[in-house]
Structure formats: C-alpha cells, structure tokens
Amino acid sequence: MKLLHFTLGPVQGFVSQARRTRDLWSGSFLLSYLSGQAMRAVLDGGGKIAFPDVGGQTNVTDPLLAAIMRRPLSTDENPQIGSLPNRFKAEVPDDFDPKRCRDAVQSGWKGIADVVWERYVAPVAEHGNGTKEIWERQVESFWEMSWVSGEDPGDRSDQRWLDLRKNWRTHHPPAEPGDKCTLMGNWQEISGYVRARKRKSQDAFWNALRQESGELNLGEHERLCAIALIKRLFPGVAEEVIGWKLEAGTWPSTPYMAAVPWIEEAHERSEAKEYLCILEEDGTPRWAFGEYDTKLPCLRGAGRFAKLDGNLFHKTALDNERAMPELSAQKREKLLDVLSKLNRAVGHPASPFYALLLMDGDRLGSLLQHDQIDPKDVSRALARFTEGVDEIVGEHCGRTVYAGGDDVLALLPLDRALSAAEKLRERFLKSFDDVLGVRRPKGEDGEPLRTTISAGLVFAHYNTTLRSVMREAHRLLDEVAKDKNGRDSLAVSVLTGSGRTVEWVSGWEESPGGTLIARHLQNLASSFDEQFAGRFFYNVRERFGVLTGEDDHTLIPGLDAEKLLVAEYLKSREREGDREKAEAVIEQLLKVCRERRGGEPADEGTLDVSGAMLVRFLATKGRGVER
Amino acid sequence: MRYYLLEPLDTLFFRDGSPFNAGETGQMEVLGTFPPSPTTVVGALRAAFARRLGWQYGDWSEDIKKKLGDGADLGPLRFSGTYVAKDGEPLFPVPLHLLRSGRTLVFLRPGEAALSTDIGEAQLPEISTRTKGLKPLEKAYLTRRGMEKALRGETPDPEDVFEASELWSGENRVGIQRDPDSRTTNEDALYQTTHVRLKKGVALAAGVEGYEGEAPGLLTLGGESRMANLKPCELSLPEAPSLEPGGGSLRYTATLITPARIRDEGWRKPGGALPGLPGRVVSACVGKPVLIGGWDTEKKKPLPLEPYLPPGSTWFMEAEAAKPDEVKEMHTRHIGDKREWGYGQILIGGWR
Numbered sequence: 001m002k003l004l005h006f007t008l009g010p011v012q013g014f015v016s017q018a019r020r021t022r023d024l025w026s027g028s029f030l031l032s033y034l035s036g037q038a039m040r041a042v043l044d045g046g047g048k049i050a051f052p053d054v055g056g057q058t059n060v061t062d063p064l065l066a067a068i069m070r071r072p073l074s075t076d077e078n079p080q081i082g083s084l085p086n087r088f089k090a091e092v093p094d095d096f097d098p099k100r101c102r103d104a105v106q107s108g109w110k111g112i113a114d115v116v117w118e119r120y121v122a123p124v125a126e127h128g129n130g131t132k133e134i135w136e137r138q139v140e141s142f143w144e145m146s147w148v149s150g151e152d153p154g155d156r157s158d159q160r161w162l163d164l165r166k167n168w169r170t171h172h173p174p175a176e177p178g179d180k181c182t183l184m185g186n187w188q189e190i191s192g193y194v195r196a197r198k199r200k201s202q203d204a205f206w207n208a209l210r211q212e213s214g215e216l217n218l219g220e221h222e223r224l225c226a227i228a229l230i231k232r233l234f235p236g237v238a239e240e241v242i243g244w245k246l247e248a249g250t251w252p253s254t255p256y257m258a259a260v261p262w263i264e265e266a267h268e269r270s271e272a273k274e275y276l277c278i279l280e281e282d283g284t285p286r287w288a289f290g291e292y293d294t295k296l297p298c299l300r301g302a303g304r305f306a307k308l309d310g311n312l313f314h315k316t317a318l319d320n321e322r323a324m325p326e327l328s329a330q331k332r333e334k335l336l337d338v339l340s341k342l343n344r345a346v347g348h349p350a351s352p353f354y355a356l357l358l359m360d361g362d363r364l365g366s367l368l369q370h371d372q373i374d375p376k377d378v379s380r381a382l383a384r385f386t387e388g389v390d391e392i393v394g395e396h397c398g399r400t401v402y403a404g405g406d407d408v409l410a411l412l413p414l415d416r417a418l419s420a421a422e423k424l425r426e427r428f429l430k431s432f433d434d435v436l437g438v439r440r441p442k443g444e445d446g447e448p449l450r451t452t453i454s455a456g457l458v459f460a461h462y463n464t465t466l467r468s469v470m471r472e473a474h475r476l477l478d479e480v481a482k483d484k485n486g487r488d489s490l491a492v493s494v495l496t497g498s499g500r501t502v503e504w505v506s507g508w509e510e511s512p513g514g515t516l517i518a519r520h521l522q523n524l525a526s527s528f529d530e531q532f533a534g535r536f537f538y539n540v541r542e543r544f545g546v547l548t549g550e551d552d553h554t555l556i557p558g559l560d561a562e563k564l565l566v567a568e569y570l571k572s573r574e575r576e577g578d579r580e581k582a583e584a585v586i587e588q589l590l591k592v593c594r595e596r597r598g599g600e601p602a603d604e605g606t607l608d609v610s611g612a613m614l615v616r617f618l619a620t621k622g623r624g625v626e627r
Numbered sequence: 628m629r630y631y632l633l634e635p636l637d638t639l640f641f642r643d644g645s646p647f648n649a650g651e652t653g654q655m656e657v658l659g660t661f662p663p664s665p666t667t668v669v670g671a672l673r674a675a676f677a678r679r680l681g682w683q684y685g686d687w688s689e690d691i692k693k694k695l696g697d698g699a700d701l702g703p704l705r706f707s708g709t710y711v712a713k714d715g716e717p718l719f720p721v722p723l724h725l726l727r728s729g730r731t732l733v734f735l736r737p738g739e740a741a742l743s744t745d746i747g748e749a750q751l752p753e754i755s756t757r758t759k760g761l762k763p764l765e766k767a768y769l770t771r772r773g774m775e776k777a778l779r780g781e782t783p784d785p786e787d788v789f790e791a792s793e794l795w796s797g798e799n800r801v802g803i804q805r806d807p808d809s810r811t812t813n814e815d816a817l818y819q820t821t822h823v824r825l826k827k828g829v830a831l832a833a834g835v836e837g838y839e840g841e842a843p844g845l846l847t848l849g850g851e852s853r854m855a856n857l858k859p860c861e862l863s864l865p866e867a868p869s870l871e872p873g874g875g876s877l878r879y880t881a882t883l884i885t886p887a888r889i890r891d892e893g894w895r896k897p898g899g900a901l902p903g904l905p906g907r908v909v910s911a912c913v914g915k916p917v918l919i920g921g922w923d924t925e926k927k928k929p930l931p932l933e934p935y936l937p938p939g940s941t942w943f944m945e946a947e948a949a950k951p952d953e954v955k956e957m958h959t960r961h962i963g964d965k966r967e968w969g970y971g972q973i974l975i976g977g978w979r
Contacts, residue, residue, distance in 0.1 A: 098745070148744045148751075164751035165744055167723070167735060167763075168911045170895040172934040173918075179929060186918055186932060194928040366759070499799040 002094055003050075004042070004149040005161045006101050007087035008035050016470035017184045017228070019219070021401075021411055022251035024466060027231050028402035028409065030112070032082025033242065034105045034143070036068040039088060041104035043069070047092035051368070052085055052405050053379035061383070067244060078244040083386060085405035087162060098147045105143060113139045115237045116230050121190070124208040129192030129201070137174055138187055138226040144171035156375070159368045179223065183232075187225030216249075252294040252399065252411070254354055254462035255317060256310025260296060260397055260413040261621075262350035263313065267302040271342035276305055278334050279312075287326050288312060298397035298413075310462070313350045315339055348530070351621040352461050353494070355417030357398075358473040359424055359455040361406030362487040362598075367451065372441035381451070382406050384431040392427060396420035406453065409473075414459060414621055418518040421455045421490060425508060428453040450599065452488035454481040459617065460495045469495060480505050481598075488598030490518065494617050502617055504610040510591055511601035520591050525618030527585060536572040537616030543568065545609050553595050553606040561593075561607045562586055589615065628705075628834040630862035632712060633668070633848060633855045635830070638798055638822035640850040641667060661795060661823045663849060664919045665885060665969035668709045668833050669701075675846035675857060676838050694838070698925065701837075706969040707961075708833035708885065710862070711768055711794060717832055717862050718768035718789060720938035722777055722882045722976075723912035724752055726761040730785045733761055736978060737910035737943050741897075749897045750910045752943070765914060765939070766791040771865050778880075778976030779868040794829045798822045820850075831855075832862055833969065867958040867975050872948035877906070879954050880976040881942045886917050886935035887971035888964040894936065902962045904973075905953050906946025913940040935970070936963075943978055 008031070015027040039049050043057045055061030060069055063076035064083045072078070092098075117135060125131045148161035176188045179195050179202070191205035202223070210218045217232055218224070224232065234241070235248035252260075266272050279288050290309035299306040311317035311324060318324060318336055327335070343349040361367075361382070368375045382405055389403035389410075398412035398420060406428075412420050432451040433440075443449040456476030460469040472495050481491035484505065491505040506517050528536070544564070548555055555561055562583075569582045592611035594602035641663040673695050680691050687697065696702025710717045724735040735752035742751055754761060769777060773787025800820045831848075848855040870879055881904055893899030899908040916934035923930050946954060954975055963971035 102745070146745050148742050150743050160753075161742060161751075164738070164742070164753050165749075167752045167913075168746070168749070168895075169913045169915050170746055172916045175931040175933040177929065177931040180932070196927045498801050 001047075001091045001152075002096075002149055003152050003158050004047070004090045004092045004096070004098055004101075004147060005087070005158065006038055006090070006098065006147040007145070007162050008038060008105060009086060009144045011086050012470075012474065013184075013186075014227070014231070015402075015409075016467060016474070018466045018470065019183055019222070020251070020466070021254060021257070021399075022235075022248050023183070023228075023231060024409070024470070025251055025399075025401045026235055026246075026248060029080075029082040029246070030231060030234060031086055032064060032084045032402070032404060033068065034108055035084045035086050035088070036065050037104040037108035038101035038145075039065055039084065039090070040068055041100045042088075042090040042092060042096075045092060045096045045100055047090045047096055049088055049090050051089040051375060051379050053376070053383040054084070068242075070243065072244070078246075080247060081390060081400050082402045083404045085407065089158075092149070098149055101147065102145045105145060109143060110139060112234050112237070112241050113226065113230050115241050116233045119237055120209065120212045120233055121229070123212055124205060127201075127205040127208050128190060129198075131190050131192055131205075134178075134188055134190045134192055135226045138190075139230075141174050142227050146170075156369045156371065159365060159375075163365065181225035181228050182222050183224055183228035187227060189223040190226055190229065191223065247295075250293050250295045252291055252296065253310040254460070254466070255314055255352075256291050256294065257354035257411055257413060258352050258462045259310055259313035259350035260299065260354075261415045262346060262348075263302065263306055264298055265346045266313075266342055267299075267305040269342060269345050271338055271345050272305045275335065275338045275342060276308075278331065278338060279308075285326065294399075296397050296399065297394045313339075314352060314462075315343075315349060316352075348621075348623060351414055351623050352463070353414050353459045353622040354462060355398075355412040355414055356458045356460060356469050356473050357408065357410045357412055357417055357421055357424075357455060358457075358477050359408040359421070359428075359453055360477055360482075361428065362452045362454055362482065364406050370441065370449070373436075373449075377435050377439070381432045381435040384434065385428050388427045388431075389424065392423045393420060396423070414618075417457055417459070418492075418522055418618075421457055422508070422516050422518045425453050425455070425490075450488070452598065454487050454598070455490045456481055457490065457492045458495055459492070459622065461497055461622070463497050464495050472500070476503075476505075486598040486600075492614060494614070494622070502610055502613045504592075504608070504614045506592065506611075507596045507598040507600060509599075510596075512599055514601075517592060517596070520588055521615060521618060524585070524588050524592065524615045527588075528615070528619040530620050530623070532572065533616050533619035536569065537612050537619075539568060539572060540565070540612045541609050544607060544612075548607050548609075553608040555605055555607045557605075562590060565589065628707060628836045629838075630832055630834045630860050631672070631842065631857050632715065632860045633671075633831040633833065633846075633857055635825050635848065636845075636854040636856060638800075638824045639663075639848060639853050639855070640800075640820055640822045642820070642850050661791075662709050662711055662831060664917075664921075665706065665709055665833075665965070666919065666921055667849060668831065669706050669968050670921075671846055671848045671855075672706070672833065672835065672857075673701075673704070675843040676840060678846075679840055679843040694840075701967050703837035705836035705967045706833060707836075707959075707972060708831075708969050710832040710884075712830045712832040712860075712862070713770075713789065713794065714828045715830075715860055717771060717864070718794075719771070719774045719865065719884050719974075721764035721767045721769050721788065722880070722941045723763050723765070723914055723939045724880070724941045724943075725764060725777060725783070726754065727764055727767075727785075727788070728758050728760040728762070731758055731761075732782045732785065732788075733758060734780070734782070735912055746896050747898070752910050752912050763912070763914075763939075764788065764790075768794065771863065774865040774974070775868070778865060778882075778974060780977050780979065793826065795823045795825045798824050822853075832860065834862070864959050865974060867955050868977050870951040870954060870975070870977055872951065873979065875948055877946045877948050877950055877954065878909075878978050879906075879944050879946065880978050881944060881957070881973045882976060883936060883938050883940045883971065883973055885938055885961075885969055885972045886919065887940075887962060887973075888933060888935050889962065889971070890964065894942065901942060901944070903960065904944060904946075904957055904962070905950045906944045909943045909945050911940070911942040913937075913942075941976075 018024040054065045060066040063073050063079040066073045146165050178188045181187045181189045191202045193202035235246040238246040289307045292307050386403050390400045393400045393410045396416040398410050401409040440448045456473045458472045476491040481489040494502040565586045566582045595606040596602040641660050726733050737750040738753045741748040768789045770787045773783035776783045914937040917937045918932045920932035921930040958975040961971045
C-alpha cells in the first residue's frame, strides 16, 4: 500500500461567488459531492480513506459518501449538506493510479454539466454566439486537482505533501474573451455576445434561457458562465444525475434571515393576519410566498405569515417598486400602513442584519503531524464534531451551508449567532476531549496540547452582496482571528452596503478557563435599551477613540479607562444615573474592550473601542442607528 | 531606458474584470486591483506622449504612429515595469520562495527527494527549519538592497520588506449615476468601487525606450480618469549576483518581477524549460495566476481575460556549468508574450 494525498479546488473561487444563499449552499454541496467522487474512486480501487473519517468500503459512515456509494444511511437518506472536505488522505494499493480520482471528479462533473446543458441550455443554444464552445471550454478546464503519492515516510511528513505541492501552482484557466459572467466575473457569459455591440441578441438569448429555467433560477440581469449556471441549476436535475432530490427552494433569502427574530414575535399578532388578508384579498399571489418552507426550526408552526417573501418584512424593500414590481400602488400603501402598525405592536421593525458564520480548526496540519497524536484520533474527533454541527445551528434557528472536516459555514439570525459560535466551539473542544481524553499530549509549553477552533462572524445588511460577505468572513477568520490574534479567537465585523463599520476580535474566554466573551457581549447588549445604546456608544467612540492609536489600542499610561467610562455613562444617563450600576456595566463593557489574544488573558493596558461599538450594534440590532 | 515616476495626485482606480453595467443587480460592486498591469500603464503613457505630440482626440496622425506605434504595435517603443516605488526607489515583489514568520525570514529550496505528483516526479520546494507560521510574502515588496541579498541567497533584513498595507490602502467609494440632461439620479444606478490611496512617497514607476520627447507632466491614469504627475527619475534595478558552478552544474533562480504569459508548458513541470534561459527546471515557487484583460476601444469589446504568471514566481534552474555568462545575460531581460510592454521581466539569482 502507498499513501495518496488529493485536493480539489478552487474552493473560494467556486463557493464564495454567490448571489443568493442557495448559491452558497449549492456551490459547497457540489464541491463536496465531487470530492466524494474522488473518494469513491479510492474505495472502488481497493483503497481506504485515512482522513477524514468516513468509515470503510463496507461501512461508510459519512451520509454524503454513503449516498454517493448508493448505500445511503437510514438516518440521512437524502443528504442535503456537503460534509466531505475538498482534500483527503488515502491508503491505496501500489498499482493505484491517482488519475482515477481526477477522472472520477471530471466524469461526475461532466455528468451534471451534460444534464444541465440538455435540459436548459441546448434548447436555446442556437440563439447564442458560440455557446457550445464556451460551455465546453469552461466545463473542461474549471477544476484544479493536485495529488502527491508515495511510500509512507513513517515520520508523518506526508501530511505536508499537499502544502509543498501548493508552492508550485500550475493550474491556469483558459483565456476568456467577451462579456463576463455576472456571478463569476472571470468567466465569459455563455451567450457569447458583447453587450456594447449586440445588446439585443444578448438579451434575446438570456430571455429565452430564463424561460427555460424559470425566473426563480435566473434573475432579470443575470448573465452567467457555464460554471455559475451549473451551480444554479443543478439542484433541479439532482435526482436524475446524483440520485436523490435536493431542496434548493428551502434556502431563506438574506432579508428573510434578517427578519427571523422579528417574525417570531410578529406572526401571531392580529396585524400579521391583517397583512396576509390584504395580500390575499384578490387571490393568493404566488410571488408573495417566496419562502414557502425555509426549514428554520424556530419558525415551524408559524403559519403562512412565515412563508412570505423576506422583502415583505422590511419597509424599505416594500417601499421599493423595483424590489416588488408585482404590487399595485394602492395595495403597497395598504401594506405599508399595516406593516407600520405591526412594527409598533412588536415594538420595533425587523433588523436588516443577518449573520454569516465561518469556523475552522486551528493548526490542523501541525496536529496531524504531531508525533504523539494518532491522526486517526484527529479524524474521529472531527467526525464527532461535524455530526453535531447541524443540530447546534438548527437550535439557533440557522441553516448549515457546509459542515465537513474542521470547517463550518452557517447562516444565522443576528440575535443567536454569537451563542451558536460559542456552542460550536464547545462541541469542537468536547469532541477532542472525548477522543483524546487522558492521551492528550503536552505541547511545547509543557501544558496539555490545545486543540482549538477560530471563527469569523459577519453581521451583514441584507443588501450587501453575498460575495463581499463571504470575502469578509474569510478575511476575519484567516487574517484577523488566526494571523493577527493568534488563533483560538472569534473575530466579528459589521458590514453595511457602504463597507465595514465595526471590526472586533478576541480570544474566546475572558481569561483561560474564564467566562466566555460572547456571553459578555450578549449580556451587555440586552442590558442597554436601544435609544440609550445609540447615544452612549457614539459618544464613547468619539471621546475614547482618541485616547489610543488607531491600530494600536495601548492606553495613555496612568489613564483609568474605567473611571472615565463610568463618568461618560452617568453623564449620558443624566438624572437617572446610579453609580453602582454604572460601575457594574462599565466593568463588563471593559471586558470586551481589551485586546485579548487567543488563549491569553486580556491586556489591561489597552482599550479597544470597537468592542463597545459591537455592543452598540447588538443592542440596537442595527435598526436605524447604524452609521 | 529612461525611467519615469507616476505620482498620483488623487486616489487611483484600476478595475478588475467583473461586469459593470448600469442598471443591473441592485448595487454593483467592482473591486480594484493594484499595481495596475503593464498594459494599463503603457496605455496611459502612450496617450500622454501622443498629447504631447499634438494629439487631442480621434485617430493618431501618421507622424504620431511612426513615433508611438498603433494599437497593439508599439512601433519603436519599449517599456519596462510597472514597478512600485517608495521615496523614488523601486521596490520589487518578494520572491515566492522567501517565507516569513514574525521577523524571521526563511528560503524554500527544492527538496532532496523527488515525490510522485500530478506534475510528475518533483523535488518540491520545502523549508529546512521547524519555525512555525511561515508564510510566503505574496503581498509584500523588497527594497533593491533586499532583493540583491535575496538573489545572492542571503536572507534580506526585515527592514527591507514592505507589506502592501504599508504602501497603499483600499478605499470603498459609493457612486451614483446622474442623467446629464435632467441632472437627476438614474434609477438603480448605485455602484461601489474600490480605489487605492497610495501612502506618502509611494508612486508607480516605468521605463521607456524609444520616446525622446519631453515628459508630458500631468496624465490621466486608470479608471475614472484620475490624475498623476509624470516625472523623469533615476532608477536602478538590482544587480545580478555572481554565479558559481558546483558539482558539474550551474544552479540559479529566475524570479519574475512583472507578470508573464508563457505559452510553452515548460514552466509547470519538473525537467521543463523557460524561454531563453539555459538549462532545465528543477523546481519552482509559483503563485496563483493573475488575470489581465482590458477593453479594445477600436473593436468596442473586452480583450480576452488571460492568465499570467504572477510577479515573485521563482524557478529553480540547473544548467551546464559552463554557462554562467549566458545565464547572467538574461538578468533583467523579459521572457514570454508582450515583452516590449514590460511583461515577463526576470531577475537571476543563485541557489545551492
């Protein structure tokens, strides 16, 4: 037997280039599915997968791989979540040719591409200008696959093989002429016409394709490349090509996800019923029930109101004729009126912000190379972690986009995202504790070796492009939580249409083994009322930002930040100030306003106002006071 | 070669390839790239030279074409760069075989043992230390002194390394399109672009051969016609180290300092070759391709978006022991497509 390390990409270039939440999911799923094809080639070739832990040829335990092997698990017969990472390690017979993995991926991909072509594109291809050539070029050359194989070196140095291979990037996409895809801007859109010269022909092609695929699958201004089109349309042909149904229609839109906490409060009010009545007074409009079943646990049983298109919960979207062109002016006015009443009844309008959470285990490569850790234990711990992800995300009323290996990507409502991150981390730590137990070796510092995870959490306005949100999540995770803050950290930012307004990072715990910092944030957020929070924190930023440098949060020596903040708090409260209460609040606030590297106690000599600005955001939920 | 500094008087905007059509998909988002491709800078320089020669608008006169070429034909002109410069001194993309963790800099070198990979039996680049957290400096630049040390196989001082964030920063701009007649806002015409603001003392630089006229002074550079001041400058490229054969062969590195489009497959396989360079490829550190396109104003259509090898990419080469002069001859020369535009400029270094 020899070892094989295999990787498939591009990951970010495929998954992150999304316009709708369902694009994110379908990109992740498809990538995972194709990785599963390569794994299947290994199993069929007499090998076994050593990492991740997916079980063996006869007892595959990963639901996606089991379904790919046509032996679906009874607990998850139609897997909907990508659970297989894009790289794996296998033990293969000496005569196993790794090209079999590449061929399996290409053939799985081409199988999907062919059906999408036949079903949707072929009927309109004659309206295009070289559509077939563009399609074939892109389908053929998209995936990048690398592998390294050889005898087991016996010292675990094989864990570095793929990283070494990545030093020499050899995959180049083909030259792409013409107009580019509105989803994946580096690829030509498949009509083949140039808009500046043949706008009408281009529109005719896309209108024809829109008719074939349906408006829901292809938006008014979308002109896609083959890759983006396959990502968008393959759920519709999944049953035929992969053998089971995929439920693309259940993906909540971003305005819907933002409104979730509000829908929970609003759906039983009489105004909600009145709102529905107005919408349905002359028949049931299909377009209005765009979120027919988002499968969000907290909204189960919330009735028809919870099935309304997410735009209908936000005044600005309802007000926008282009966002809701189907509404007559008269009806729009009536709905706006009832929505205002409903907002008053609930006590506030829906927040326009939702959360995207990206998590990733720290230093997995080193862990797998650690000479006192059995790599099988790492695989087992990660499998245990992954198994529990969807349940935790569901408990927080979110949707898991992806959960495989040490990675998680999830959509969550604003008010439960921090708690979800915290619970997922807890699960990660526990999975390793359960598996390693007393066998956990000591690290270089003589302390038990830590197995940690970091997170990037973006609170995004529902209008922000998903691509920017994904880019931000990766930046937060890789650059801020991991590189800058030393891993074992949580990095959070607030993203509006005009850019980032808050960026904050901290180790997970107040001090090693201490209270969780996300809990402090939540407690603080609920202790401020919306109006006061807006005013007080704005003043804090204005006045205290100058006491430290912009990039350096070191306080002027001898300055007592706590006293100053208490004074500011009391001043803002004016007559109702209570010093004892103020001191208690500020003590808590300071806990989230100190620099705190992963796994270390806070640096008391620092003051990072962004912690306060994050509390302000959470307290106001970004409703109307976000600047 | 005469060198010029292009000092921005404002932010600059060089768009990436994403579609940018008014009235579509709500708010459009267009990312900026920096530094701009040689094509962009050459285009701006030629337009500025043409203006200096009396051109205002429309087609160039025959006289101008004789001096500045026509379209893709550069006539007598030859360019080098684009370089990033700080305080009048050029900076160079850090070779990708140089890694950093904190203040520690370490070189990658081809491993002793060959591994069986999808590109064949390869001595993949690796590090010999156990220093943690080492990463390639993909967005960083070296001073000339630092680059000369790196070419000699000596570790540059941390002070010789500048992160991109020390040289420029991105600035998001939200814009709105107005109807010039009614002076009202067009519907659905909100867009977002990312400009770059160069830090104090930072500029672009380029070399020009074949244009003997006066420097044009002000010119427009990149998208949204932002202004830059063009002024002649002295600029020296790093010197080549001495190359010493050992064990019957000559080992050297070739590092790109501008993007290259090399059609021959040799760059991506062990045992392959690079155009114009003696010997064979032993190993390489090559980054993800950069995609370079543009707009064909004559034909009113986008130029193909093509993958280029990124600056900093470094090949470890092995040649016959008797060829040091032939190798050194290639130092600062250009390889691959569009050499006269400044693409594919390489520096020669040593490795053992």
